[in-house]
Amino acid sequence: MWLTKTYNEKFQQEYKIESKLLETKGNKHNIEIFNAQAFGGIALIDETIMFKNFVTLQSEFLAHTAVCSHKEPKKVLVLGSFNLEIAYELLRHLKIKVDFLQFDLKVLQSLISFLPHYQEVLDNPRFTHIPQLENEFIQQNQERNNPYDIILCLESKKNYESYYNLLSEDGIMIIKCPHLLLDTKEAIKTLESLDDSFKVKMPFYMPLFFDMNDCYIFASKKYHPIADIMLQRADMLEDLQYYHANLHLSAFTLPKAIKKSLLGVAKN
Template sequence: MKTFIYPEMMTHVAMCTHKNPRSVMIISNQSDLIKVEMGRYREVDTEYLDANNLLTALRDRADKESDVLLLDTLSDDSAVFAHVNRILKDDALMVLKHPDLDDVSANTKLMQILGNYFKIIMPYHLEDGSTLLLCSKEYHPTADLILQRSDLLEGHHYYNCDIHIAAFAMPQYIRKNYLGIIRN
């Protein structure tokens, strides 16, 4: 996979879905490429946290401080997501890594935990067949796409508004496997 696809899709899908992202938290051990993408949003305060001490890092955060969270690590710890919910604003969204969609059991567990906190839970495709998971308290990633923001982005190699929408198309077997679990 080309190294620019993952950071562009993790960053811009979230940033072009949220109506007015002003505070972004990124939790990653390799955030250099995501930092490049976040640099395109000059009016956004961005904070980077190390993913190695995930629960400790989240415990120290203030309530309702972030509009967007990019979680560049796998977790299915319900305590982690309780803290995520606490630090996210009422209209916030999060993008995170998750197990391969063929692992229905692991994803079902994760999505059920996330369902306690988010109205919308939708996987989306990357070019290599892997997926990320968008979880939103308010905004739908295709219905609420900010076209002007996505069209005015410059300097990216992969992301655009058409890719954004197309990434959420799921094959029928995925729809069947996750019926009632994926929330869209």
């Protein structure tokens, strides 16, 4: 059997699966988990795919690219994701506290045997799961003036202004981006939708990975992901499978044609 993932009306990918292990409908999302020999397992949450054997790679990449670009991050918000492994990687940095915003608890609990550090993350005193709707959470935090140094917003949205207001004065926000080669016009629109007060707005991607969804935008009020990379912090991380300083830097290297098309829109 084959699992087909459609990215747009012109492009789709297929993954070989053996059987369906679980199907659950949550409050807002649906999850299906499949047995897939090449990937260890595949979790399909609405239109988002997670690969059991490779979820660590994606998590390292997102967590450490953000943290190693900020001089002294202390508080991180992860939203729009069920991937607790991102929190696990963030918590490797001992001064960081992680808030994980996810309302759909039924779907999250379905991943208890899929994510390798599920319970370890929940038990960490520096981790807080916030089972709230995003609009409620944003309103409450704006009123409390409780800013984050880093926000990982990992689902596509049309308006990022409310999340910008949750950032500290030197904060970094990483968001999903349409594919830079397959959907360049939509990537440009996403860049244009970001607040003009971001001093840095740079697209980047996950090198040597097969999921076409792994394109992002690094939006920062102060720090530059290349000029300000904390090399000592990046090099001191141990027992990683994917992330390192040179890979961090290479993720922001774009083809010449793409760089030309983003002139005047990206800020670097």
